[in-house]
Amino acid sequence: MNGILILEQMLNGLQFGLMLFLLAAGLTLVFGIMDMINLAHGSLYMVGAYLIATISAATGSFWWGLGLGIVGAAVFGMLLELTILRRLYQRDHVSQVLGTFAILLMCNEGVRLIWGSQPLSLNPPASLAGPVELMAGFSYPAYRLFIIGVGLVVAGLLYVLIVHTRVGMQVRAGASNREMAMAMGTNVRTLFTAVFGVGAALCAVAGGMMGPLLAVQVGMGESILILAFVVIVIGGIGSIRGALLGALLVGVVDTAGRTLIPLFLNAAVGPQAASNAGPALASILIYILMAGVLFFKPRGLFPTHG
Amino acid sequence: MTKQTTFFKTLLATAAAVTALTAAAQSNEPVKVGMLSTLSGPGAGLGIDIRDGFALAVKLGGGKLGGRTAEVIVADDQASPDVGRQTADRLVKRDKVDFMTGVVFSNVMLAVGAPTFQSKTFYVSANAGPSQYAGEQCNPYFFSASWQNDNLHEAVGKTVADKGFKRVALIAPNYPAGKDALTGFKRFYKGEVASETYTQLNQLDYGAELSQLRATKPDAVYIFLPGGLGINFIKQFVGAGLSKDMTLFGPGFSADEDVIKAVGEPMLGMFNTSQWAHDLDNAANKKFVAEFEKEYGRLPSLYAAQGYDAAKLIDAAVRDTKGKLDDKAAVRKALEAAKFDSVRGAFKFNTNHFPIQDYYLRVITKNGKGQVTNRTLGTVLKGHADAYAGSCKMPS
Numbered sequence: 001m002n003g004i005l006i007l008e009q010m011l012n013g014l015q016f017g018l019m020l021f022l023l024a025a026g027l028t029l030v031f032g033i034m035d036m037i038n039l040a041h042g043s044l045y046m047v048g049a050y051l052i053a054t055i056s057a058a059t060g061s062f063w064w065g066l067g068l069g070i071v072g073a074a075v076f077g078m079l080l081e082l083t084i085l086r087r088l089y090q091r092d093h094v095s096q097v098l099g100t101f102a103i104l105l106m107c108n109e110g111v112r113l114i115w116g117s118q119p120l121s122l123n124p125p126a127s128l129a130g131p132v133e134l135m136a137g138f139s140y141p142a143y144r145l146f147i148i149g150v151g152l153v154v155a156g157l158l159y160v161l162i163v164h165t166r167v168g169m170q171v172r173a174g175a176s177n178r179e180m181a182m183a184m185g186t187n188v189r190t191l192f193t194a195v196f197g198v199g200a201a202l203c204a205v206a207g208g209m210m211g212p213l214l215a216v217q218v219g220m221g222e223s224i225l226i227l228a229f230v231v232i233v234i235g236g237i238g239s240i241r242g243a244l245l246g247a248l249l250v251g252v253v254d255t256a257g258r259t260l261i262p263l264f265l266n267a268a269v270g271p272q273a274a275s276n277a278g279p280a281l282a283s284i285l286i287y288i289l290m291a292g293v294l295f296f297k298p299r300g301l302f303p304t305h306g
Numbered sequence: 307m308t309k310q311t312t313f314f315k316t317l318l319a320t321a322a323a324v325t326a327l328t329a330a331a332q333s334n335e336p337v338k339v340g341m342l343s344t345l346s347g348p349g350a351g352l353g354i355d356i357r358d359g360f361a362l363a364v365k366l367g368g369g370k371l372g373g374r375t376a377e378v379i380v381a382d383d384q385a386s387p388d389v390g391r392q393t394a395d396r397l398v399k400r401d402k403v404d405f406m407t408g409v410v411f412s413n414v415m416l417a418v419g420a421p422t423f424q425s426k427t428f429y430v431s432a433n434a435g436p437s438q439y440a441g442e443q444c445n446p447y448f449f450s451a452s453w454q455n456d457n458l459h460e461a462v463g464k465t466v467a468d469k470g471f472k473r474v475a476l477i478a479p480n481y482p483a484g485k486d487a488l489t490g491f492k493r494f495y496k497g498e499v500a501s502e503t504y505t506q507l508n509q510l511d512y513g514a515e516l517s518q519l520r521a522t523k524p525d526a527v528y529i530f531l532p533g534g535l536g537i538n539f540i541k542q543f544v545g546a547g548l549s550k551d552m553t554l555f556g557p558g559f560s561a562d563e564d565v566i567k568a569v570g571e572p573m574l575g576m577f578n579t580s581q582w583a584h585d586l587d588n589a590a591n592k593k594f595v596a597e598f599e600k601e602y603g604r605l606p607s608l609y610a611a612q613g614y615d616a617a618k619l620i621d622a623a624v625r626d627t628k629g630k631l632d633d634k635a636a637v638r639k640a641l642e643a644a645k646f647d648s649v650r651g652a653f654k655f656n657t658n659h660f661p662i663q664d665y666y667l668r669v670i671t672k673n674g675k676g677q678v679t680n681r682t683l684g685t686v687l688k689g690h691a692d693a694y695a696g697s698c699k700m701p702s
Contacts, residue, residue, distance in 0.1 A: 008517035015513075117346030117382070118354065119534055121568045124545070131547025138520075139547035144513070213542070214510040215348055215534050259514040262503075275480045275504035 004138045009259050010252065015144045017251020018151025022206035023224060024231040024243040025158060026199020032175040032238020032304055034192055037093050038085070039100040041203065041228065042221025043107035048073035048204025050111055053122040053216045062125040070204040077200020081193050089192075104222070112218050119217035122208075147209050154205060155244055162240050171195065175238035175304045227254075230286060234293045236300025245301060250286055257282025336377035337624055337631070340397035340427075342390060342418065343408035345382040348510065348534025351564040352410045352609045353382070356432045359613030360407065362594075362601055363621065371617065372624020379403060385410070385507075387417035394418040398425040404631045405430055407616050410532075410609075412436040412455060412483035413507075423447045426634055428623075428641065432616035433609060435660060437486045441694035444658045446701055449641050451616040453581050454660045454692035455483045456490025458557035459530060461579035461665035461686040463494030466526055466555055473500040475524040475552075477515060479535065480504035487530035487557070493693065500524035505531075510538045516546045526553045529560050536560040537568040544572040558582075558680075561670060562607040566678055574678065576670045581661075582611040582650040583668050583682040590647040605679060611649050622646040652689070658698035662691045 027041045051072040056065025080103070088099050123129070124143040131139035162168035170191055173181040182188050207220075214220065231250050235242025262271075262278030269277075293301060341360060343353035357380060364376045379401055383390035390409065397403050398421060406422050406429045409415045415434035422429050423445050431450040439445060440454045466474060476491060476499060478484035484504060492499065500522045503515055519527060527548075531539050536556070543549060549572070558580030566573055584595045584605055594614055598606040606614075619641065626640040627633060644655050653663050665687040668680040 002521050005517055005521040008520065009514070012513040012517065016511075112346075118350040119348055121537065123541075129541075129545055131545060133547075141542065141545040141547075143545055213538070215538065217347060255514060259518065263518070266501075271502040272480065272485065272504055275506075279506055 005259075007138070008140065009255055011140060011144065011148070013252035013255035014248065015147050015151070015251070016255055017248040018148060018155070019206045019210055020224070020227055020231055020251055021151060021155060021244050021247035022202045022209075023228040024235070024247050025240055026195075026202045027228050028232040028235065028238055028240065028243045029171065029175070029195050030199055031232060033171060033178065033195060034089055034174075035178070036085070036089055037096045037100065039097060039225070040080070040085075040103035040107065041199070042225035043104050044073055044077050044080075044200045044203040044221075045207040045224065046111060046216075046218070046221040047076055047107060047207075048200070049122070049207030049211045049216045049220065050115055050120065052204065052208035053120040053211055054115070056122060057120075062123070065122075066205075066208050069208055070201050073204030073207075074197045074201040077203070078193050078197040080200075081196035085196070086189075086192070108218050117218060119215040122211035122216050124212040143212060147213075150205065150209060154202065158240055167191070167194070172304070227286070230290050232300075234290055234300055236297075236302040236304060238304035239300070239302040242300055242302035242304075249289065253285055253289055254282060257285045261285075336375040337371045337405070337620075337629075338401060338403040339371070339376065339378045339620065340394070340401065340403035340406045341378050341380045341408040342383050342393055342397060342406060343380070344385045344410040344414070345380075347385050348508070349385045349410055349532060350534075352433065352533050352607075353408065355564065355607045355609035356408050356410065356613035356616075358602055359598070359606065359610035359615075360432065360617045361613075362598055362610075363614045363617030365601070366597060367617075367621060371621045372626075372629060374624055374629050383409065383411075383414050383418075385414065387414050390414040391417040391421060395421045398422055398427045403427060405620050407432050407620070408613070409434050411481065411507075412486070413481045415439075416482060419445070419448065428637060430616045430619055430641070432612040434483065436482050437489075437692075437694050438482070440658050440660050440692050441697040442699075444694075444698035444700055446638055446659075449619070449655070449659045450661060451619050452612045452661075453663070454694065455486035456493065457665060457687075457690065457692060458559065458579050458581065459487045459490035460494045460690070461667070462528060462555050462557055462577075463491040464686055465577060465579060465667055466491075466528065467495045467497065471497065471526040471553065473498045473524045474526045474528055474555075475499075475501045475503070475519055475522055476528050477503045477505065477539075478530040479507040479509070479532075481507045484530060491528055491530075505535075507535075510534065512539050512542050515539075516542060516548060519548055519552070520546070524552055526555055528555045530557055532559045533564060536565050540565065540569050540573060540576075544569075553577075558608045558668065561668070561680065562609070563605045563679070564607050564609075566670065566680075567604070570678055573670045574672070578668050578670070578680070579665050579686055580608050580668055580680075581663050581665055582608050583666055583680055584611075585680075585682050586649070586651055586666070588647075588649070588651050591649040591651075594649045605677070615646070615648050615650070615653075618646040618648070619644060656691050656695045657700055658692070658695045659700070660692050660695065662689055664688050665690055 052065045052069030055068045128143045132142045133139045170186045231246040235246030261281045262274040265274035345353045381393045412434045435450045435454045478487045556578045561578035622645045623640040627636045667683045667686045671681045
């Protein structure tokens with residue numbers, strides 16, 4: 001086994017984990033504070049990515065696309081909250097699942113109507129398209145390093161926002177005891193809308209960052225949404241710290257599973273069987289991780305509810 | 307004259323009249339073609355090119371196929387065998403199409419085959435050519451106007467061996483055509499296989515595969531990753547700095563206009579093989595390339611060429627049977643004769659209804675106008691047939 005391979009996989013895992021965190025952060029706040037299951041969270045990720053790809057293509061600049069796309073997705077998220085989701089808070093989880101699943105389907109069809117069913121291509125800016133030599137014999141894609149950097153910065157900002165500001169205090173209060181927070185005079189309505197906007201903006205950051213690595217296409221939010229739910233269950237619903245740790249755990253385990261399991265199986269059962277079993281085993285690994293965490297800590301690693 | 311002969315004469319006359327009537331009805335009725343292709347998701351570019359190539363041939367023929375008005379029913383299989391099978395069922399049973407065509411992916415093709423062949427509808431493949439249909443499961447209703455899945459890869463295998471590469475890493479998606487691809491490659495490349503990786507057909511992030519390549523250190527990498535998969539792989543391969551240390555090879559699928567449009571200059575110098583190239587020197591091809599560029603404002607890919615040829619093959623079959631498509635034996639004979647001017651030059655069918663044709667080596671360069679595109683270097687395999695024809699016992 002060689003050191004560079006492991007190092008590179010750790011970096012890949014870190015990069016994937018941080019992107020998951022951006023998705024999970026919004027999801028966990030909405031779930032934690034409003035007790036609201038939002039299956040349309042992945043749609044915000046998709047809409048963000050489409051806006052970023054479209055604006056980038058129109059302006060010829062990735063940065064303009066990223067900036068305006070994030071604002072656009074935040075506005076879209078807040079509109080969604082103000083018009084539809086707000087009506088679902090008082091309902092039970094089944095109604096919320098049905099309602100937000102409908103929104104997810106409508107977003108997919110809407111995107112298909114506007115942009116067509118062909119994936120859009122989004123290229124990283126030219127300055128980040130090449131490799132960076134981290135040490136002799138090991139270059140790592142500059143763009144993935146950039147994603148790691150952005151992920152860390154956003155995580156830091158969120159930490160400051162949640163732990164050291166008044167709004168953050170209200171958010172935390174809302175997450176641990178909603179009734180009490182309301183009784184103490186928190187303007188929950190505005191707070192909810194703002195949290196939704198921040199969640200949507202984080203989704204758009206993730207969508208826009210992942211766009212050049214993956215493809216901007218209809219339904220891109222669904223596969224990643226499931227992982228985001230796993231992350232918030234592992235981390236503890238409503239906890240940003242838990243979301244970060246859970247996301248990194250899932251990212252590293254998923255990446256390592258995808259690489260190392262086929263590598264070992266390859267020698268044992270041949271490449272084709274290995275590639276059948278590898279991804280399956282890797283995804284099982286994540287659920288085993290989740291089951292293990294829930295067994296020892298049923299409320300997740302960092303529970304917020306009292 | 308006995309009563310009996312009168313009866314037979316009347317019968318014959320009635321039969322003739324009925325035949326004449328149906329023939330008349332047939333010539334007014336359009337030829338129906340079910341164009342079932344992948345029009346969404348990462349493989350959409352391939353299906354769209356097939357559809358556009360086919361439509362161009364129909365348009366240039368004045369909206370007709372073999373003298374009869376053409377009605378092309380376009381449907382999306384979403385690259386899913388389930389959706390493909392259901393849609394094929396609908397096309398052959400409800401819409402009663404005369405021909406089916408267009409499927410991009412071999413796993414979809416294997417699912418679409420059963421309902422199509424059961425209803426005795428002729429399938430003219432404009433892409434997928436699974437080894438199953440070339441060998442033991444060969445079928446009188448299946449015709450490939452493209453190639454057998456192994457073929458382009460066999461040509462790359464030969465090229466890589468001829469160029470003296472000793473350690474090659476292989477990557478293909480885990481589905482029937484991916485397996486065919488690496489089998490084909492290894493049939494002609496006899497050096498060391500440094501690693502053999504099968505990825506998921508919907509995979510778009512190749513971080514794990516790239517770090518394995520860095521650890522394995524092969525001197526060449528062979529990828530068969532169609533459409534969006536290849537686009538992502540090549541971008542990430544260059545982004546990871548691996549293009550300095552290893553030479554990238556691919557079949558035409560991983561290095562055609564759809565991929566070049568998305569990746570651009572990083573692809574310069576990539577070798578690939580194809581049964582067709584836009585600079586092949588024959589009259590049919592020159593017309594096709596010029597008309598395609600005029601109609602759609604982009605260079606055609608090999609998928610577009612295959613769609614165009616599929617339409618031309620159907621056109622020839624309808625023409626040579628004089629539009630009598632109910633006579634299945636005659637249609638089959640006309641398809642087998644393949645009397646059309648293929649844009650790829652020499653083309654004829656083998657006994658298993660797969661083509662015997664030439665395969666060319668191409669390299670990605672800048673052309674006179676500064677566009678990044680393929681240039682043909684020469685012929686790798688001449689009059690090449692697939693390896694499965696021997697095990698096909700075609701029912702007569």
